[in-house]
Amino acid sequence: MPTIQDVAKRAGVAPMTVSRVLNNNGYVSEEKRQRIEAAIRDLNYIPNVLGTSLRMKRTQTLALVVSDITNPFWTTLARGVEDTANQHGYHIIIGNTDESPQKQKSYLLFLQKKQVDGFLIVPTSTPFLDQLRVPFVVLDRRSDDETIDTVRCDSISGAYELTKHLAQLGHRHMAIITGRQDHSTACDRVAGFRKALEEFGLSDLPQQFYWGEFNQQTGYEFTQQILQTEPRATAIFATNNFIAIGTMLALRERAIQVPEQMSVVAFDDLPAAITFDPFLTVAAQPAYEMGKLATQLLLSRLSGNAPETRQEIVLPIEIIIRRSSGVVPH
């Protein structure tokens, strides 16, 4: 592998002069520039950024740490991050934590060993901040820490709107299936749910709350439970896309018609690219936009252009009403 030294030798100049040509900074005579460019081509020289990064103390790389890139929601967000980062000359390394604090810890360590310049992170519930030595932005989750930059969606009002929609359709007994209690997103969605219930005078009627994980199994198992609970709920609120799928599976197994026998609403829309028959009424979060804004914020921190104070960006959620929600069955 040729180095900058080899190029310099071949062009009959000092490595420093080659460096100047490579980075387009400082003066180089036209003649030497030509010779150097020729040498680069001849040797098929590719700069080694390990040297550069070591010297410059930055890698032009950001880390994106999410729970599971298999979830289309994170995938979309990741594209927002990547596209934005690329536009600014940065690149991305992605880490999947699978919501495991241990995996998260190991990724944070690894990525810092790699000297990433900053983090975009969807933290598991475990404390983690003290492990980070570089700037970072928290995605999707609310943070009580008043010093942490955050980009997230307005889960409370999204959940409120979905629930209001159900109430207006006449539903009186509902069930919500959500994630862990220590998960801000789960809490906010339940809070929005509660708020709408109160507003419509439904708080004192039997409503069901199921706390589990943001995955398919949780949706599946609790839905089975819901079907056996009296008074039978007439609507299910699945608080993310995976829970919704579990819910739909369980309903289908019991041949429960949606929405004739049961209404279903959910958080997170599936990308149009992978669904040919959008069916669920959802609160759609602007995943790509979240990734984009978070990246812009982080980059402005890195360049020192961000406001002094902590930023908390809260994006609105779009309610999309489809066929899965209907009036209360008789």
Next chain:
Amino acid sequence: MPTIQDVAKRAGVAPMTVSRVLNNNGYVSEEKRQRIEAAIRDLNYIPNVLGTSLRMKRTQTLALVVSDITNPFWTTLARGVEDTANQHGYHIIIGNTDESPQKQKSYLLFLQKKQVDGFLIVPTSTPFLDQLRVPFVVLDRRSDDETIDTVRCDSISGAYELTKHLAQLGHRHMAIITGRQDHSTACDRVAGFRKALEEFGLSDLPQQFYWGEFNQQTGYEFTQQILQTEPRATAIFATNNFIAIGTMLALRERAIQVPEQMSVVAFDDLPAAITFDPFLTVAAQPAYEMGKLATQLLLSRLSGNAPETRQEIVLPIEIIIRRSSGVVPH
């Protein structure tokens, strides 16, 4: 940021001794080991792998270059790659080419600047091999070059089986929608289609072939065209998941019932995690397994444990018959 020097100073030893503790190699007296470990904890020392990689001439990092991580097929494959790489102490950087030769070129350059140890790549059709200075494995696509390691699925036989299924249902006029002519996967699927047609004596009847891109738009537009072509095809073969979605959209727009008025079969299954109502008859490729095997092959090349000769691993495809394919309408 503390360095190995700082740790050494604090522990009253030489940096080299710290290095030995860090990497668990060479002898270090128990007493010094204790002191060093204490110093590491006290300073909250995190090794800088830029130094290590520069010195060792390897980064323990592999590059995965795919067309679009937004496609669940690639996402699943990526998890197979990542999990396998992690198990062996390697990490992954992902690049999206969007099937653009230019993007691919820029990624290959960038990733080599980063000194990745090897590539797993789904190449766009453009020549690219000469740009790679490190070992690599080609994924998903067939390569005529007899020196290139490849891991792919048996597209020919998968397409053959799907077509046979249609023929056995009584279909006599079919349409296939596929990718570009210079795309080995597209060609193979058409070849499998043709083979089945011949076997069932359908080659001389009017069959339709549409070459486009492996995306939703291609599926959508050609399906519209199919609906206007006489004799009307009674079955559509969509050669990947995105084309299938475009096809379904176009059919739904015209209120064509599947399978009553039109049968549809496709390549690539959607992950169970993101579909609550699997509907399409598909040829399912083992995406995770592909990623896993390709990574194992690449790692064995890197460690010099691979067979001398070029490996071409061809995985079988599973046909899953669902509701989208039925007998010919009258």
Next chain:
DNA sequence: TTGTAAGCGTTATCAG
């Protein structure tokens, strides 16, 4: 305009 020297953080080598 160009080159020299030094250092970024790590580890292989070899001498002690």
Next chain:
DNA sequence: CTGATAACGCTTACAA
């Protein structure tokens, strides 16, 4: 068992 030295490839600071 331990440490000094040099080297990995690059760029900043300074000198010419």
